[in-house]
Amino acid sequence: MMPSPTRAPAPASEPDPSRRNNLALLTSLVHHNGVLSRAQLTKRTGLNRSTVGTLIGQLVDLEVVYETAPSGGAQVGRPSPEVHPTPSIAALAVNPEVDAITIGLVSLGGKVQKKIRFDTERIPTAKEAVNIAAAVIAGMRSELDTSYRVTGVGIAVPGLVNRDDGVVRHAPHLAWRNEPVAAMLSEATGYRCHAANDASLGAEGELLFGAGAGQKNLIYLNGGASGIGGGIIAGGALLRGASGYAGELGHTFVRSSGKPCHCGATGCLETEVSQSHLFELSGLGGGDASQLEQALRENSSQSVAAEVARQLEYLGITLRNAVNTFNPEAIVLDGFLGTLHSLSPGTLDNLLHSQAMDGPAGQVKISRAALGSDLMMIGAAELAFTQFLADPAGAFPAPAS
Amino acid sequence: MMPSPTRAPAPASEPDPSRRNNLALLTSLVHHNGVLSRAQLTKRTGLNRSTVGTLIGQLVDLEVVYETAPSGGAQVGRPSPEVHPTPSIAALAVNPEVDAITIGLVSLGGKVQKKIRFDTERIPTAKEAVNIAAAVIAGMRSELDTSYRVTGVGIAVPGLVNRDDGVVRHAPHLAWRNEPVAAMLSEATGYRCHAANDASLGAEGELLFGAGAGQKNLIYLNGGASGIGGGIIAGGALLRGASGYAGELGHTFVRSSGKPCHCGATGCLETEVSQSHLFELSGLGGGDASQLEQALRENSSQSVAAEVARQLEYLGITLRNAVNTFNPEAIVLDGFLGTLHSLSPGTLDNLLHSQAMDGPAGQVKISRAALGSDLMMIGAAELAFTQFLADPAGAFPAPAS
DNA sequence: ATAATATGTTGGATAGGGAAACAAACTCAC
DNA sequence: GTGAGTTTGTTTCCCTATCCAACATATTAT
CATH class of the missing domain: 3.30.420.40 (ATPase, nucleotide binding domain)
Structure with a gap:
């Protein structure tokens, strides 16, 4: 049963919470994986074959999922029908x-x-x-x-x-x-x-459908026109904090006697690392992330290279802190932070390996976001x-x- | 049933996982609260009265807990026997x-x-x-x-x-x-x-038995002879990270062009804020935390006050980062960090309110550790x-x- | 073809929590 | 004191959801 200990028990009319849990489990698996065979669902849930059969049957009745004929995956044994999420x-x-x-x-x-x-x-x-x-x-x-x-x-x-x-x-x-x-x-x-x-x-999106698929500890950092935002997945779940404010890595301290930030502090990542500096230096008045990336790639001036290096260094400090604090498996960079990383691949990895503690730093993979504007x-x-x-x-x- | 989805199902011989979960829930409650009446356990678990009765019966048979006659808590209704953890x-x-x-x-x-x-x-x-x-x-x-x-x-x-x-x-x-x-x-x-x-x-200890009782998001920071260690409770559970290395707040970046740290980086909290500086300034060759605290309290020299202020400022930067990142309800300071805080009460609170983001900062309570050497x-x-x-x-x- | 393998399907067994009715033990008011 | 009201323990019965085992089915390997 395992009712949630913090919550009063559900009203008597509702079905047994264990059934609800298992239906929820199956639905989530199908939702997050797109398509799964019934056999795969059985393995993933640890439930009995017959139980999964019953549950899928109910979900089909509810029109939450639908089944299709097995795809001919060359494998011994009776093929398992595929379960899809209902797109409606x-x-x-x-x-x-x-x-x-x-x-x-x-x-x-x-x-x-x-x-x-x-x-x-x-x-x-x-x-x-x-x-x-x-x-x-x-x-x-x-x-x-x-x-x-x-x-x-x-x-x-x-x-x-x-x-x-x-x-x-x-x-x-x-x-x-x-x-x-x-x-x-x-x-x-x-x-x-x-x-x-x-x-x-964004962190949850990349975790479930993008670059962080399958990870349990992930740091997502996005740089856009509106500054730098962060989301943290710890132990498979989004870090929320007391009120859901957690994850503000854009206001990590990265520089003594830095500029004042709108948040009230000085030397925040967000004030030192910003898209607008890069737009100015690259000669673009404005535009989107891909235009910026192209302009920066084509620009070989000293000043651009220096600014990219400077911003990467501050980003590196934030990542160092985050890696020491969270010991994540993956870091996903989005927006112009992804651009910075791709302009000088290896720089952030080197910074992490030299500056973060060797235990946690050894396991991190830095990658770009996979889902783009979606x-x-x-x-x-x-x-x-x-x-x-x-x-x-x-x-x-x-x-x- | 809700078997753990990541794990293969338990061998057939074992009892139903739901019973195990409920026994575990009750045992943990008794362990972490010391004494609870059966009625309290019923409320806390959300389980049925009769179910709790059965489960407690089993735990008594297992000699995991024992029951005593109700203490005469002046309350209407039949008194509920008290359930204690077995100290053996x-x-x-x-x-x-x-x-x-x-x-x-x-x-x-x-x-x-x-x-x-x-x-x-x-x-x-x-x-x-x-x-x-x-x-x-x-x-x-x-x-x-x-x-x-x-x-x-x-x-x-x-x-x-x-x-x-x-x-x-x-x-x-x-x-x-x-x-x-x-x-x-x-x-x-x-x-x-x-x-x-x-x-x-330490974070888990303070969470369960000490200054953080009942909290779900808590940051524990301990300063000792061996540097500064941290532990983070997020969403009620210890933040572990990919390999259990998470929580190293002692290596938060707090100062540009700071001293090199043994971890490979520069400007870490641990190199800027250290017990040994305080021992030197206070004139003590060595000793324990309480001796240090007394010496610092009795010493009214300018240099000591300045060093305390300096260390508190760096500690404040770490806490600012941590509050922005975790949005905790409580911060618990132990060791000489607790001493620093108590020497200048209010300083850290002020730093947080002026420097951390107002959403998360508004809710934090800073306190000293409660369990001491135990x-x-x-x-x-x-x-x-x-x-x-x-x-x-x-x-x-x-x-x- | 036949064997081997994997999976869906069915019916029965079991476990374990919930509900209801009753019993017990307390407080409160008079 | 005594009865009313309240809360909780206890017992019995029921229901649900899962598991198991046996069988059926669909595929690959030989």
């Missing part, structure tokens, strides 16, 4: 940024079905962002109602977000303070909404999937048959 | 340091029954440490065999320890490298031995209790009746 179960994703709001629709299984980028003239207020998102969702509404079962909405915000109540405590680059965005969007759309820090969701959609959607995945049978009372 | 179930604790090896015996419930400090002439080698510990344990052996059921031995080592295999990767202050201390002591004593970093175990014994013993607590029915096949 989906979650909405919203990602407000300084210059745009992106709204997406993501299927169970992590496939991005739609992605709509709404460019804004100026930095949106929370109210504007919610209005835009609600309007886009309203436009999709008839399609959503007819062709999808929507589990909810996840909002990825570049700033401190209290994950429990969905209030943005402070998003400096958006100039938001104490905005209850989840409640606002919930009010406007009628969907259950959740909000969290964008980089935390990542925020996938991460935010995951936030809205969580509740569904925890109780796939209870989320949609009657299967749409 | 115990774990051994070993803590090698630069100048001594301490061996202890800790009962279920966390009470230190014995503590034997063996002072060494010089820094002990791993072999010497193991020999001394084995000899002391051999001396206790007849008593252990007649009066106790020993679950195993936990070794708390000041250095990087791979918790999975019990190998000390590197303990700089002891000058140990790649020493399989757990295997060595296991060989010498016949007990199951486990090893881990001392500060990590902490390492309790923490190390916990390491040896873990396996027992996970399966209280399976650890000692036949109850000694």
Whole structure:
């Protein structure tokens, strides 16, 4: 049984928690792996063959998954049918940024079905962002109602977000303070909404569907126009902290008598390592990450090389701290931090091996993010999937048959 | 049922994992809280009254706990009998340091029954440490065999320890490298031995029995003769990392162009903040933590005040990083770091409020460690209790009746 | 073809927690 | 004191979900 010790027991009408747990386990496996044979599910869960059969049967009835004929994998024995996530179960994703709001629709299984980028003239207020998102969702509404079962909405915000109540405590680059965005969007759309820090969701996205697949301890760092955000996976789960604020590696101390940061401190990573310096030096007025990367690659000036080296050094200090503190298996760099790393491959590895403690440093692999521009959609959607995945049978009372 | 998805299912002969889980849950609650009434256990576990009754009955048969008549707590209703941990179930604790090896015996419930400090002439080698510990344990052996059921031995080592295999990767202050201390002591004593970093175990000890009781996110920092160690509790569990090396906050970067550290980097907290500076300035040649504290309190010289302020500033940088990264509810300072904090109360709080991000910083409480010199014994013993607590029915096949 | 292997399927057995009814032991009010 | 109200232990019965074993099925290897 193992009921959650912190929580009161579930009301009597609900099915036995153990069944729910096992359904949740299977659903999560299928969602995060895309396709799995029943035999693989049996191995992965440790459950009995017959039990998996029953459970899959229920999930098929619930239209959470569907089965297809075995693919002819040349293997001895009776082939096992393949279990797929139902793509009509989906979650909405919203990602407000300084210059745009992106709204997406993501299927169970992590496939991005739609992605709509709404460019804004100026930095949106929370109210504007919610209005835009609600309007886009309203436009999709008839399609959503007819062709999808929507589990909810996840909002990825570049700033401190209290994950429990969905209030943005402070998003400096958006100039938001104490905005209850989840409640606002919930009010406007009628969907259950959740909000969290964008980089935390990025970490979960890369963990489940991207460069960190299968890892249990992973550090994700993203550099964008809105500074540097971080998300940490420890022991297989996202590090949340007391209120979900954990992971702010962008404000790691990297330099004595450094410049003051908007956070109140001095010498933060985010003030020393920034995309805008690189844009200036490379001669570009602005643009996206790939344009920056190309410009930097083509520019062989001394000043650019020096700046890249300088920024990598500060990034190295942050990674050194993080490696000593977390002993992760992998570090995933996204945005212009991925660019910096790729411009001078090996530099960060060398810094880590010389400066971090040899135990933890010996195991780290540094890589670039794999999911690109879909990542925020996938991460935010995951936030809205969580509740569904925890109780796939209870989320949609009657299967749409 | 919820079998662990990563692990193969348990052999068929064993009892149902759900019963094991519930027994483990109850045993842990009793162990960590000392005494609990059956009614409290019912509330805490969320299990049914009758189920708790059955389970406690089994634990009584196993002599893991015993019940006593209700204490007359003035409360309406039938009084609930109290459940106590059996003190004859115990774990051994070993803590090698630069100048001594301490061996202890800790009962279920966390009470230190014995503590034997063996002072060494010089820094002990791993072999010497193991020999001394084995000899002391051999001396206790007849008593252990007649009066106790020993679950195993936990070794708390000041250095990087791979918790999975019990190998000390590197303990700089002891000058140990790649020493399989757990295997060595296991060989010498016949007990199951486990090893881990001392500060990590300190964090667990304070979490379960000390200043961090009830918290879910906690940072423990200990300053001693052997540098600064850290342990991090995140989401209720110790942060281990890929190999159990996590938590090395003593090597947080705090100063540009700082002194080189033995770890290979420069500007580490451990090189800037150290007990020996304070001993020199206070005029003491050496001594223990309480002597140092008294000397510093009585010394009103400018140079001492300046050094205390300087060290607190660097400690503040580490805590700033840690708070931004972990969003903990509590920070527990031990050893001379606790002394520093108490000499200038409020300084660290002010530093955090001005420098750390306001979301996470608003919630942190900084306090001193509560368990004093028993902490390492309790923490190390916990390491040896873990396996027992996970399966209280399976650890000692036949109850000694 | 036949053997070997792996997997789905079915029916029965079992375990273990939950619910309800009852018993017990306490406080409180009068 | 005595009865009412409250809380908890105890017992019995039930239900659920898993496991097991036997059989059926579909594939590869020989």
